[in-house]
Amino acid sequence: MQKNATASINTAANAGGMPAAGRLNWSTRMAFILAATGSAVGLGNIWKFPYITGENGGGAFVLLYLFCIALIGIPLLIAEVMIGRRGKHSPPDAMKALAKEAGVSRHWSLVGWVGVITGFLLLSFYLVVAGWAVSYIFTAGTGAFHGASGDEIGAMFGGLVGDPVATTVWGSVVLLITSAIVIKGVKQGLERAVTTMMPGLLVLLLVLVGYAMTTGHFAEGVNFMFNPDFSKLTGTSVLVALGHAFFSLSLAGGGMMTYGSYLGKDVSLGKTVLTIGVLDTLVALIAGLAIFPIVFANNLEPGAGPGLIFVTLPIAFGQMPMGQVVGLLFFIMLSFAALTSAISLMEPAVSFLTEKKGYSRLKAGSMTAAGIWVLSLGSVFSFNIWQDHTLYGKTFFDVLDYLTSSWIMPLSGLAMAVFTGWVMKKTSTKEELPNGMTHTLWRFLIRYITPVGILAVFLNAIGVMG
Numbered sequence: 001m002q003k004n005a006t007a008s009i010n011t012a013a014n015a016g017g018m019p020a021a022g023r024l025n026w027s028t029r030m031a032f033i034l035a036a037t038g039s040a041v042g043l044g045n046i047w048k049f050p051y052i053t054g055e056n057g058g059g060a061f062v063l064l065y066l067f068c069i070a071l072i073g074i075p076l077l078i079a080e081v082m083i084g085r086r087g088k089h090s091p092p093d094a095m096k097a098l099a100k101e102a103g104v105s106r107h108w109s110l111v112g113w114v115g116v117i118t119g120f121l122l123l124s125f126y127l128v129v130a131g132w133a134v135s136y137i138f139t140a141g142t143g144a145f146h147g148a149s150g151d152e153i154g155a156m157f158g159g160l161v162g163d164p165v166a167t168t169v170w171g172s173v174v175l176l177i178t179s180a181i182v183i184k185g186v187k188q189g190l191e192r193a194v195t196t197m198m199p200g201l202l203v204l205l206l207v208l209v210g211y212a213m214t215t216g217h218f219a220e221g222v223n224f225m226f227n228p229d230f231s232k233l234t235g236t237s238v239l240v241a242l243g244h245a246f247f248s249l250s251l252a253g254g255g256m257m258t259y260g261s262y263l264g265k266d267v268s269l270g271k272t273v274l275t276i277g278v279l280d281t282l283v284a285l286i287a288g289l290a291i292f293p294i295v296f297a298n299n300l301e302p303g304a305g306p307g308l309i310f311v312t313l314p315i316a317f318g319q320m321p322m323g324q325v326v327g328l329l330f331f332i333m334l335s336f337a338a339l340t341s342a343i344s345l346m347e348p349a350v351s352f353l354t355e356k357k358g359y360s361r362l363k364a365g366s367m368t369a370a371g372i373w374v375l376s377l378g379s380v381f382s383f384n385i386w387q388d389h390t391l392y393g394k395t396f397f398d399v400l401d402y403l404t405s406s407w408i409m410p411l412s413g414l415a416m417a418v419f420t421g422w423v424m425k426k427t428s429t430k431e432e433l434p435n436g437m438t439h440t441l442w443r444f445l446i447r448y449i450t451p452v453g454i455l456a457v458f459l460n461a462i463g464v465m466g
Ligand code: PFF
Pocket: 039, 040, 041, 042, 043, 044, 045, 119, 122, 246, 247, 248, 249, 250, 251, 252, 253, 254, 255, 256, 341, 342, 344, 345
């Protein structure tokens, strides 16, 4: 295996697997791990996890989430990467190839289609939040948080999201950068960004945890996150916890399947996926530990919603020593984390269009980007001119998030569990997970625990709603 990890995807024909002619391939095993971790760790960990934990009452929700990651998320991530690696095509065709191998209907390709479409839908609102993060690089860099009160910082955030033109521009910047990288197809930059930015982000989060310890409310934050009070769970909390396990691990968004399709046989799926899952969960928990003490110290509302980190962390940056530099670095790294996830949301559609329609990456990327841009306006406007246009109290942004994370992704996960656990031949999955114990454990989880877990969550949600 090559030791040098400079190019993460290339068109070489010997990337450790059996690539179809002309397919992109990871140059090294490390390259895949980095790109997949880059996909998993993103706004979901730092922006979404803390705010939904706040909205769903804290500890009990965190516990539910951890169960979902361990029993549903990790086995499914193995399944998704396995489908990609064995199917060796973009998601719909990878599913079709494996359905053929198993001798079942080619309509299983629908699962791949859902992945591509979900990635598209997710990116349309993901880039809006990523745009907020990019714009905060400049807000932090100019020292605007210095000495500002909680109310002033709240007003700054309100001013940003309330401005449809500014947020459209910032979102477009994110989309342009994402498309440029995806169109180039060679992900050298991606790998370098992940290797430097990810540890940097972790260090900064730890610095913030250090600051949170000085607020005098650290114990309250820890208690909020880790002391489960089940009475605080709302009717849909379980569904939100499951949905977030999918979102955070980049499951069922097509990205992991596509990245898996560029992966050679020499990589241990079990170990790799476990590493990604542990890292992803750690980043989310550390982000929570940094944020909640600041929330309590400043009498803020943990359930304040999507603005939570954009209001709490700037308060910390405004008060701590070197806060301007720390804040600047933090938003740069957050933007990179968002970018490496955004790339994995766009890649499935581009991979599909190039493979199936024979389009160049430029044409496929431009078309995908144009569609995503138009859809993203709905999410931009959800915070300003359309904020009162709601469906069951949810804005366009909320509806997209809710439909994808809470329903489409878990349903598609259920289908992947049934497919890899019950439809694919045991000999095939054994080839992908050659370690006997890992295969036995995975197969038990994916056949029984994962699908039953997803169904239980759905039944609970339907019961609650009905
Ligand atoms: N996992 C990413 C995050 O936590 O920010 C979001 C994401 C990326 C979801 C790719 C789904 C996906 F396919």
